[in-house]
Amino acid sequence: MGNCLCVKPATKDEVTTLNTREAPPAHFMIKIESFSVLQKYGIKKYETKEFVTGDYKWRLIFKFNGKDSDYISVNLAMADTTSLPTNWEVNALFSVFLFNQISDNYLSSTGRTRCFQATKSEWGISKFISRKVLSDPSNGYIIDDSCVFGAQVFVVKTEAVIELFSYWFSASSSSWGRPVYIDLATISDPNKGFIVKDCCLLNIEINVKAVARVS
Numbered sequence: 001m002g003n004c005l006c007v008k009p010a011t012k013d014e015v016t017t018l019n020t021r022e023a024p025p026a027h028f029m030i031k032i033e034s035f036s037v038l039q040k041y042g043i044k045k046y047e048t049k050e051f052v053t054g055d056y057k058w059r060l061i062f063k064f065n066g067k068d069s070d071y072i073s074v075n076l077a078m079a080d081t082t083s084l085p086t087n088w089e090v091n092a093l094f095s096v097f098l099f100n101q102i103s104d105n106y107l108s109s110t111g112r113t114r115c116f117q118a119t120k121s122e123w124g125i126s127k128f129i130s131r132k133v134l135s136d137p138s139n140g141y142i143i144d145d146s147c148v149f150g151a152q153v154f155v156v157k158t159e160a161v162i163e164l165f166s167y168w169f170s171a172s173s174s175s176w177g178r179p180v181y182i183d184l185a186t187i188s189d190p191n192k193g194f195i196v197k198d199c200c201l202l203n204i205e206i207n208v209k210a211v212a213r214v215s
Helices: 035-040 131-135 184-188
Strands: 004-007 016-021 028-032 045-047 051-053 056-063 071-078 089-100 105-109 112-117 122-130 147-156 159-164 209-214
Touching: 028 056, 051 147, 056 089, 056 147, 071 089, 071 131, 071 147, 089 122, 105 122, 112 122, 122 131
Parallel strands: none
Antiparallel strands: 004 016, 016 105, 028 147, 045 056, 051 056, 056 071, 071 122, 089 105, 089 112, 089 147, 159 209
């Protein structure tokens, strides 16, 4: 984990924690050229092309000149849900990235898990980074009027591992076993071979069984 930048918007309850890292985002990157044109012509929203991860289609949605015009917002949205069943739900852990062209690393939001569903297929960060910080050339995010954003999306699949343990030990019952394992006459019979030269060998084997179920 690299350095941490805490961006504090106007409202105290909405704080975006941003970290830096060397590795690029794993799933999607977009280069925005002529960034100043967005403000010049009052472009408020841009949707990227689709990208696929976790067997689903996604896109990033940028809002530049909206209600909180001092900040850039970045949302993640399900791009195509027509093939999904009614009342579908997809849990995804996602992060948004911004490339620093001077230090050659990435500013990234802390990963957040959200439930995407038929009634809400878009989640994001309403104040990802301030326009002032983004536009300052000394910060390295916009060079030659271009900047690079990215995203990582990891779908959280509903998998459960169930472990079955055939013995149960507790404070009230710390030992288990058979009350009668072998009778004394049998183990003492020299013809049986259990005791040789007044010695016997006892082995104990404990098997823990686990069952994994994928739904």
